[in-house]
Amino acid sequence: MRGLVVIKAGPAIALQDLGRPGYLAMGLTRGGAADVRAVYEGAALLSQDPHLAVVEMAGTGGTFDATENLRVALTGAVMTAQVDGSAVAWNASHALPKGARLTVGPTRSGTYGYLHVGGGFQADPVLGARATHLSCGLGALIKTGETLPVGTDKGKTVGMTLGPEPRLDGGTVRIVPSMQTSDFDEEIRRRFEETEFRRDPRANRQGIRMDSEGEGFSNPKALSIVSEVIVPGDIQITGDGTPFVLMAECQTTGGYPRIGTVLPCDMPRVAQAPAGAALRFAYVTLQEGAAIEARANAELRALPGLVTPLVRDPAMMQDLLSYQLVSGAVSATHSPLDEG
Amino acid sequence: MQDAPFLPRIRSVGLNGLLVTFGDKATDAANRAAIAFRSAVDGQNWPEVAESSSTLVSAFFRVDLSEHRFDDLKARLSEILETQDWRAATLPTGRALWTIPAVFGGSRAPQLAEAAEAAGLGVAEAEAALTAARLRVLTLGFAPGQPYLGTLGEAWNIPRQVGLTPNVPAGALVAAVRQICLFTKDTPTGWRHVGQSAFACFRPRSETPFPLAPGDEVRFISVTAQELAGIEAHNGDGNGGALREVLG
Numbered sequence: 001m002r003g004l005v006v007i008k009a010g011p012a013i014a015l016q017d018l019g020r021p022g023y024l025a026m027g028l029t030r031g032g033a034a035d036v037r038a039v040y041e042g043a044a045l046l047s048q049d050p051h052l053a054v055v056e057m058a059g060t061g062g063t064f065d066a067t068e069n070l071r072v073a074l075t076g077a078v079m080t081a082q083v084d085g086s087a088v089a090w091n092a093s094h095a096l097p098k099g100a101r102l103t104v105g106p107t108r109s110g111t112y113g114y115l116h117v118g119g120g121f122q123a124d125p126v127l128g129a130r131a132t133h134l135s136c137g138l139g140a141l142i143k144t145g146e147t148l149p150v151g152t153d154k155g156k157t158v159g160m161t162l163g164p165e166p167r168l169d170g171g172t173v174r175i176v177p178s179m180q181t182s183d184f185d186e187e188i189r190r191r192f193e194e195t196e197f198r199r200d201p202r203a204n205r206q207g208i209r210m211d212s213e214g215e216g217f218s219n220p221k222a223l224s225i226v227s228e229v230i231v232p233g234d235i236q237i238t239g240d241g242t243p244f245v246l247m248a249e250c251q252t253t254g255g256y257p258r259i260g261t262v263l264p265c266d267m268p269r270v271a272q273a274p275a276g277a278a279l280r281f282a283y284v285t286l287q288e289g290a291a292i293e294a295r296a297n298a299e300l301r302a303l304p305g306l307v308t309p310l311v312r313d314p315a316m317m318q319d320l321l322s323y324q325l326v327s328g329a330v331s332a333t334h335s336p337l338d339e340g
Numbered sequence: 341m342q343d344a345p346f347l348p349r350i351r352s353v354g355l356n357g358l359l360v361t362f363g364d365k366a367t368d369a370a371n372r373a374a375i376a377f378r379s380a381v382d383g384q385n386w387p388e389v390a391e392s393s394s395t396l397v398s399a400f401f402r403v404d405l406s407e408h409r410f411d412d413l414k415a416r417l418s419e420i421l422e423t424q425d426w427r428a429a430t431l432p433t434g435r436a437l438w439t440i441p442a443v444f445g446g447s448r449a450p451q452l453a454e455a456a457e458a459a460g461l462g463v464a465e466a467e468a469a470l471t472a473a474r475l476r477v478l479t480l481g482f483a484p485g486q487p488y489l490g491t492l493g494e495a496w497n498i499p500r501q502v503g504l505t506p507n508v509p510a511g512a513l514v515a516a517v518r519q520i521c522l523f524t525k526d527t528p529t530g531w532r533h534v535g536q537s538a539f540a541c542f543r544p545r546s547e548t549p550f551p552l553a554p555g556d557e558v559r560f561i562s563v564t565a566q567e568l569a570g571i572e573a574h575n576g577d578g579n580g581g582a583l584r585e586v587l588g
Contacts (some may be wrong), residue, residue, distance in 0.1 A: 177352075
């Protein structure tokens with residue numbers, strides 16, 4: 001079988017993709033990769049469809065052996081990576097020849113790293129997607145000893161890189177007002193914007209608790225609300241005044257008031273902030289948010305044109321001859337001036 | 341007492357869509373309005389709407405607000421809102437009526453007596469009320485396919501218990517705030533465990549992964565613990581002996 005044999009699996013690695021839209025009415029949230037941008041970056045590096053499944057790795061990756069010649073790409077949280085013991089670049093695509101061993105080690109910055117393969121990881125789609133959604137019983141964590149089947153790869157190019165948008169160390173996250181924002185007193189909203197939060201270590205794909213000094217952000221007016229629609233990025237304020245940013249596997253409805261909603265294009269920054277990283281929230285208007293998001297979506301679509309050849313260490317040149325570095329078929333938008 | 345008049349509100353939900361709300365309390369009328377309004381808008385097949393849903397009191401339309409202007413869609417939804425009194429609207433056709441066997445009380449549903457007492461009813465009376473009620477799927481949520489069923493009589497406006505029951509099993513009927521919830525999976529809860537069915541609310545690999553839909557009607561019939569065990573022994577499809585009829 002064409003695939004990757006999992007010699008050693010990290011404790012929290014699983015297949016993801018862009019999720020399962022279309023089931024909100026049935027109580028199933030979209031799910032999918034925590035850092036959607038990383039999925040698009042990997043697809044750009046391998047010149048393939050961003051809907052193909054990837055492996056999401058939290059904390060550490062694992063050890064994988066190729067059963068056939070494969071192409072791989074690494075994006076998202078930066079982790080140590082080696083092919084047959086030689087370090088390889090993150091945010092880049094690489095050849096993984098038959099029998100070669102890819103080792104992805106602990107995270108150096110960020111939270112969620114991504115392993116992509118040319119042709120995508122294959123698995124029987126459930127409800128139209130391959131995304132693992134543990135709390136709903138869809139899929140399972142990847143275990144040592146399994147073989148991850150890989151689809152047919154139409155591409156040939158490896159050794160490409162893409163400068164990632166910086167997003168791995170917290171920072172300022174833009175939010176728009178949401179359903180219950182106006183139920184929070186102005187003083188609370190102002191304090192919320194001025195507060196520097198720390199990502200709590202108790203975080204998962206459902207939600208991330210935001211820690212801060214001082215008093216909480218609950219508002220008596222906002223306490224008793226009817227359970228209402230949740231979208232990923234909603235910041236709910238629990239009864240004791242603690243904010244939680246709701247992530248890809250959030251529930252579809254919930255009874256805590258929302259003080260705002262993170263722009264979809266800033267969700268990777270929230271997802272990737274490591275435990276303890278500082279985060280701030282800044283309101284933009286709905287109109288401003290729409291314009292920012294539209295620009296970000298245009299950037300995602302333009303990613304395939306931004307990949308450039310990796311400048312390789314001569315010590316690693318021995319494997320170059322066996323692979324076509326820049327294939328004409330994928331570089332129609334690629335500036336020849338960028339080629340080394 | 342009549343509810344104070346509530347003017348429907350249209351709000352944005354992040355950049356993810358528009359929410360049309362028909363009440364600030366979970367009333368039956370607001371829920372009917374949400375279901376009927378969602379169905380009416382869905383019937384228009386607007387290309388901007390990627391999908392829709394309904395909650396206890398609102399209809400939600402998922403729209404990419406970075407591509408489509410909120411104000412434009414709000415205006416178009418307002419036009420439909422004004423065509424009728426949605427709180428008095430008839431529910432859409434084609435809904436299903438489900439009859440679901442369940443055990444009430446005993447070791448399979450140990451909190452029936454406690455719930456009955458909170459409702460000021462005897463145990464037999466409580467069971468009779470729960471099996472006589474024709475309930476509606478008010479909304480699905482918390483877990484995939486999991487229905488919140490209503491609306492029980494005023495006596496059943498019982499609060500959630502203070503502590504959580506650590507693990508109430510899938511298929512459980514739990515009661516609080518004039519509603520019954522039928523659990524998709526084992527769940528810690530403050531709602532009281534009054535009945536137990538073998539009905540699977542989420543069947544991801546079947547042709548009907550979500551058997552229930554908002555607006556469907558549900559009634560429970562009482563079976564013995566032995567009868568439920570018999571159903572469970574042959575429950576490969578997860579249907580738990582339930583019967584589905586289409587409402588005209």
